[in-house]
Amino acid sequence: MAEQKMLKFVSVSRDMPVKRDAAERREDFDEIYREFAAAKAAEQASRCSQCxxxxxxxxxxxxxxxxxxxxxTAEGRLREAYELSQSTNTFPEICGRICPQDRLCEGNCVIEQSGHGTVTIGAVEKYITDTAWDEGWVIPVKPAAERPESVGIIGAGPGGLAAADKLRRVGIQVTVYDRHDRAGGLLTYGIPGFKLEKDVVVRRNDQLVQSGVTFELDCNIGETLSFDELRSRHDAILIATGVYKSRDLGGPGAGLPGIVKAIDYLTTSNHLSFGDPVPAFESGELNAEGKRVVVIGGGDTAMDCVRTAIRQGAAKVTCLYRRDRANMPGSQREVANAEEEGVEFGWLTAPKGFTGDAAVTGVRVSRMRLGAPDVSGRQTPEVIPDADYTEPAELVIKALGFEPEELPKLWNVDGLEVTRWGTIKADFLTKQTSLEGVYAAGDIVRGASLVVWAIRDGREAADSILAWLDTRAVEAVAAE
Structure with missing residues (x-):
């Protein structure tokens, strides 16, 4: 009788890849988890209950x-495992690294609910695709036939790149426009290397180039190229810019030097990882070395900032969040990693102002308590009277989330409708905007969200664009 390969969750315990020691990983920006070995990946995959x-x-x-x-994977059929994984996910090795699995797949695993510990889905996903790269199974897209239609994609982040990949697979001519000097969006310049090493992103970008995708970088729509000119170049347009306008914070002293935006801080750090000269780092403006650092916010961006500051040699790193740990929106796994690396958390705290004359010297902090639930069901933070204190700081990083830029105004385009939140108004199913042949996907439609949602939106937008182009082609033939 053949050995049972699955349902081993009762006899095999959950085991993550080895995590590098906190003292070691504080010294570099390398990823913190080691790779699974083949036997360990198969063992952990075999814990799935196949429910x-x-x-x-x-x-x-x-x-x-x-x-x-x-x-x-449990059966050792890794190439088939990769092909199945790639069929639904454009970038499985990236999702395996940065998805908050504890809130998504792993957090809802049936054996996790029964008390046996979740299957380590993310680590296995990463292992499968890293193996595929090593073995040469990941190859450039080679469409069966080229098509004459072209699509312009604004934004080289995960949503735009996912759409580009899917459109190239059916032979559509694709050009991706991005304001940065490298493709990848937040994958390149937003997420630190200790979560996503940059060669992982670069090799995907290279694969897309080899597949026939054209990139026009350092291209700022509305300045380098007008939106109308872009539409004249292509049969369809996909807006996948993401949201990069930082939410601000007021209060006395809010404009003092030394108070910076998370996106500027993280982008600077990632430029350094590529060996780029960065004057704002060299001057000390966006360098945490030797400083007491306060990060304000409780999401994944805040976790990226505190862990980056630790690696830059900050004297002390404190994260202020107005709710408690249980209500923190960021990944609990990331919070635990940050604590191991020496980050201190000020739960139930909120800034009310800043101290300093020529530069920031501290954050005036209100202590909070959780009151009655709001309309979403979350308890509302309330200020505790007469419980303020000052947290010393020479660098304060605002990680309060992101909002959409005013694209119709920036691009000088009429008729592009937006919601009351400033996001692009697009059909939920088709991603079609108020302009014919113009689609939108990712954070610019749904607001700041996860990379995995941007990938899904980009793939769905590509399907809708293809259907629209097919309809136009049929109508053109019928009209002849």
Missing amino acids: GVPYCQTHCPLHNNIPDWLKL
Whole structure:
């Protein structure tokens, strides 16, 4: 009788890849988790219960066929596992590294709910695709036939790149425009290397170039190229800019030098990882070395900032968040990693102002308590009277989230409708905007969200654009 490869969650305990020691990883920007070995990946994949209703798949925005590729991994059929994973996810090795699995697939694993510890889905996903790269299974797209239609994509982040990949697979001519000097968007300049090493992103960008995708970088729509000119170049347009306007923070002293935006701080750090000269770092403006650093915010961006400051040699790093740990929006796994690396957390605290004359010297902090639930069901933070204190700081980083830029105004385009939040108004299913042949996907439609949602939106937008182009082609033939 053949050995049972699956359902080993009762006899095999959950085990993550080895995590580098905190003291070691504080010294560099390398990823903190080691790779699974083949035997360990197969062992952990074999813990899947192959349940009839896979909640892991349901709660994955891409609805990845997780139980199936776990089974294939357990059986040693890695190439098939990779091909199945790639069929629903454009960048599985990236999602395996940066998705908050504890809130998505792993957090909803059936055996996790039964007390046996979740399957390490993210680590196996990363292992499968890293193996595929090593073995040469990841190859440039080669469409069966080229098509004459062209699509212009504004934004080289995960949503835009996912759409570009899917459109190239059917032979559409694709040009991606981005304001930065490298493609990847937040994958390149927003997420630190200790979560996503940059060569992982670069090799995907290179694959897209080899697949025939054209990139026009350092291209700021509205300045370098007008939106109208862009539309004249292409049969369809996809807006996938993401949201990069930082939410601000008022209060006395809010304009003091030394108070910076998270996006500027993280972009500077990632430029350094490429070896780029960065005057703002060299001057000390965006360098945490030797400073007492306060990061304000509780999301994943805040965790990226505190852990970056630790690696830059900050004297002390404190994170202020107005709710408690249980209500923190960021990944609990990231919070634990930050604590291991020496970050201090000020739970139930909120800034009310800043001290200093020529530059910031501290944050005036209000202590908070959780009151009655709001309309979302979350308890509302309330200020505790007469409990303020000052947290010393020479560098304050605002990680309060992001909002959309005013694209119709920036691009001088009429008729592009936006919501009351400033996001692009697009059809929920088709991603079609108020302008014919113009689509929008990712954070610029749904607001600041996860990379995995941007990938899903980009893939769905590509399907809609292709359907629209097919309809136009049929109508053109009928009119002849």
